Amino acid sequence: MANADNAMQDAKVDNSTEKFKKRKLERLDKDGNVSTKPNFYGRKKTRDEKKKQRQEELVELLDRKAAQAEAAAKAAKPVPKNILSGLCPGVKGRNYTVSIALPGSILDNQQNPELRSYVAGQIARAAAVFNVDEIVVFDDTENKKDNEDGHESKRSRGVEQLTRILQYLECPQYLRKFFFPIHPDLQFAGILNPTDMPHHLRGDDISIYREGIVSRTKADKEGHCLVKIGLKADCTVQMVLRPSIRVTVKLNDGYEFDRVPTGTIVSPSEPRTKAGVYWGYTVRVAKNLSSVFTGSTYKGGYDLTIGTSEKGKTVDDITLPKFEHLLIVFGGVGGLEQALQVDDKLEADDPKELFDHYVDTCPNQGSRTIRSEEALFVSLSALRPIIKNCQIES
Known part of the structure; x- marks a missing residue:
């Protein structure tokens, strides 16, 4: 009797074991139906299977790293802007020019050579970003005469340094060694932010x-x-x-x-x-404020002039006529009033008499003063849509 009971218990154990194994092998497919296919996840993987899995994971990791490196390289490589591989019939050129004029004395106000170079670099950056075609650097300091022969002294040091750095940053990198020998004014030019204009081409860039x-x-x-x-x-x-x-x-x-x-x-x-491709700017030196107007290299001179000052009319209230050559003049530490005061050739009493428009490009400013390099970005940003709209033909 005892043997029969033991046999029945063994049968029950074997039956429950078989049900457990069958339940373990059963799994649901995508449609929710029971699948009786063997489930290999329940057993131990062999050494070859583990090795194959590690190899697949390694290949996947290497592919992912390669894709990340390629994406990073594409993001880091400067993308050439407006570079032409050929002229298209539908492409329209730009027939008007935008010039800016500012005094070289803005560098004389800086404390050390590094800051002087930085300010000059910011001016070049602003000109490049807003497609300025000409930069005029004028002297707004009073001419000192030598006691012996009565000759006027040379132009201010700031005019010379600002002119040299602007020319250096406009020149393509592969040409700088031919035009710019080692000079104290360019001591810190190598660490300035590059202007990266369309004509600053790499060797693999395609441009006609x-x-x-x-x-x-x-x-x-x-x-x-x-x-x-x-x-x-x-x-x-x-x-x-x-x-x-x-x-x-x-x-x-x-x-x-x-x-x-x-x-x-x-x-x-x-x-x-x-x-219609921006091709850099030219740099011109003017002896004083009056020479900015009279020494224009364009035929007929500037047909539209704008002076910038906090005493001018709000930029939101002005409209510009269509023009060919626009000139925007900025003052230094003493403003345009100082440049007018030291220029004997100008008979005007107020700087606004010299310009077609006298504009305040940053009304309700929060700071007591706006630095010259800041005024460039602020003014060109405010005037850009106005300039664009006045050139659209009705």
């Missing part, structure tokens, strides 16, 4: 326009010259020019496939007038 310098090496063909344009090979142009001068070159189509690229010399304004 490039800035270059005429090489001293003679070309193989007679009547031609070589121009260094930042590529591995010098460009050949059908023109004989004096060496070491800066030129703008328009390359022929498909130049990137040529062993020796060829092109033609064009005006520096052609990328702007024909393709």
Whole structure:
């Protein structure tokens, strides 16, 4: 009797064990139905399976890291703006220019050479960001005369340093070693924020326009010259020019496939007038405020002038007519009043008499003063939509 009871208990144990195993193997599929396929998750993995899984995880990790590195490289690499691989029929050029004028004395007010370089760099950045075509640096300090011969002293130190740094930051990187030797004014220029304008091209950037310098090496063909344009090979142009001068070159189509690229010399304004691409700014030095107006390099001079001052009319209340050459003048520490006072050639009593518009670009300012480099960003930001709207043809 005892043996029969033991047999029945063993049968029950075996039956429950089989049900447990079957339940463990059962799982639901996507539709919610019971699947009787073997469940391999319930058993131990073999050494080969573990090795294969580790390899798959490692490959997945490496792929993920490679994708992250590629994304970081793309984000860090400067994206070229408005660089042309060719001229399109529908592209419109920009026929008007925007010039700014400011005194070099804003650097004389800085405490050390590092700050002087920084302020000059901020001015160059503002000009590049807002597509300024010309920067005029004028002297608003009083001319001191020598007691012996009566000659006027040289222009202020700030004018010279500001002009040199602005020219340096506008020049493409691959041309700076040809035009700018070591100079104390450029001691801290290397750590300034780059302007990164469209004509600051890398070697792998494709653009039909490039800035270059005429090489001293003679070309193989007679009547031609070589121009260094930042590529591995010098460009050949059908023109004989004096060496070491800066030129703008328009390359022929498909130049990137040529062993020796060829092109033609064009005006520096052609990328702007024909393709609408901003091509940097020029720097002009004026002896005083009156020379800012009379020494214009544009034919007919400036047809619209704007003076900036906290005493002017609010910028929100002005409308500008359509123009060809706009000039925006900024004052230094003493404002435009100081520049007017030291200029003997101007007979006006108030600076607003010199301009078509006398504008306050930052009404209700919270600070007692606005620094010159700050005024550039504020004023150009406020005037940008007004300038754009007045150029739209009705």
